Amino acid sequence: MNILAIDPGSTSTKVGVWRAGKLVKASIEHPRGEIESFHSVMEQLDYRMERLARYLRENDVDRLPWDAVVGRGGLVRPVPSGVYLVEEPLIKDLKDGVSGEHAANLGGVMAHAVAASKGVPAYVVDPPVIDEMWPVARLSGMAGIERRSMFHALNQKAVARDVARELGRDYAELNLIVVHMGGGITAGAHRKGLVVDVNNGLNGDGPFSPERTGGLPVVGVLELVERGAFTTGELKGIVARRGGVYSYLNTVDMREVEARAQGGDAEASLVQEAMIYQIAKEIGGLAAALSGAVDGIVLTGGLAFGAAVVEGVRERVGFIAPVFVRPGEFEIEALVDGALRVLSGTEAARRYAGGTDEDRG
Template identity: 80%
Template sequence: MNILAIDPGSTSTKVGVRRAGKLVKASIEHPRSEMEGFHAVMEQLDYRMEHLLRYLHETGADQVRWDAVVGRGGLVRPVPSGVYLVEEPLLRDLIRGVSGEHAANLGGVMAHAVAARQGVPAYVVDPPVIDEMWPVARLSGMAGIERRSMFHALNQKAVAREVARELGKTYQELNLIVAHLGGGITVGAHRKGQVVDVNNGLNGDGPFSPERTGGLPVVGVLQLVEQGAFSTEQLKSIVARKGGVFSYLGTVDLREAEQSARDGDGWAALVLEAMVYQIAKEIGALAAALAGEVDGIVLTGGLAFSATVVAGVRRRVEFIAPLFVRPGEFEIEALIDGALRALTGAEAARRYQGGAHEDRT
């Protein structure tokens, strides 16, 4: 089957073209200087579509008859894991950004636009708002504020399934802790095929990352607001884009930070060690949440290419369970696989209704 996959990121649009059984991947880069000219994510739609259609034309892929087009899922309302048809309710919530603004919101909208040209189905797969959390994991410690499930669901579930196959098991047979280590960091407890607890890496929860603050001492944040140091909008930007390693070292490039540490910068070395320390603590906390019944720990995402990060985490957590390292992201492959499951009937596509209980087609 011929399938086009579209995966928008903050400064790129990754594309996967599957035809004649072969997958070709590419990344269309968008200079940060150009992206900063847009005030909202949906303002980028025409710009990204122009670049996508140009790529398809230049590679001859615009002549392909697609069986389906699949996009990265965005920040819609909490939903169960699965493959979703892109229809009006889903489009509406992607465009509105009902759970927040993120480049991923463009995935389903772009997939629908391309699919509509040929009258074929458009899908999204395992959006970041998958909610399979235990009730006990939702309580935050303050009535009126609930812990929310928002994480790198697509990649986490893809690598979890891969590790399960390597172990000769199904995903539903294992308990895994999966840590996606990238610009944002999310660590999920995968119990028998469901992510029963996970930190919200976008909105200030869990370990700090190259650009996100992770969890912060609440009183310290309130004091900054009282002092007028930052507006609430400025603080939101810091939490999501200008915190973590960037706030300490002025860079989100881990390679730069590691080079500074190798050159004798003790502060850079401490910042990196603290990030690794917090990642390991999060993994340890989820091991306790799973009552120690952990079949494996999986590190994935861009930071898993770092020998320093992997070695530091390994040293602190390998006593819990075997460690599997799957560096990089497998989102294009996961999108293609999800669309194939829906097209072949291996998995029934869901119809999004704007709530946690969705109907299957």
């Protein structure tokens, strides 16, 4: 089978070509100045499509007879985990940004554009808004504000399945706590194949990360607004992009932070330790949510390459369950694997109906 996988990020479009049982990956880089010239994510569509087409031509794969094209899922309406056929309701919600604007919203639209030109199906896999949360996990403590499921679902599910294979078990048999540690940090309680509780790292929930604030003292935030220090729009930008480590140390590069800490920078050391501390607390809370029945803790994402972060978290939570480390992201692999499951008939593709009960059927 020949499968094309497309994974748009903020300043790159990652590409995977699955051919003759072999996966070749690449990253098409987009200079920040070029990306920032667009007023919205969807305005980047033609720009990214042109660069994707150029990559496919230059690597002599543009004429391959694709069996399917699969894109990273975006911020659509809450849906269960699975592989979704890209059709008009999904495309509309991706373009409208019904749950927010993110580069991932381009994944399904780009996949559909390529697939339509070849007369083959397009899919998205495990969008970041998959919602399998327990009802009890939704309550925030204030009526009218509900905790939302929005996380690194594609990579979390991929590494959870990988650890299950290592253990010789089925993912649906295990209780795992999976922590994706990148520019944002999300930790999910995977109970027998369902993510029953998870923090919304994009919108200010959970541990702080290199660029996100995580949960903040509410009264402190309200006082900033009262004083006119920030508008609500500015605060949203800080929560999602200019909080966390960046707000303390003016960098999001944890390699730099680790080097500064090792060099005796007391502030860098404290900030690094505080982030590790908050990650460990989040894991501990999820262990309690699972009543202590945890088969493993999985650390993944770019920060899992850093020894200081991994070992710091392991020291604090190793008593709960064995710790497995899967550095980096496996999103391209997860996209291809999802398409293969559908094409081989081992999993049926779901049809997105705009957040209605049909999505949960």
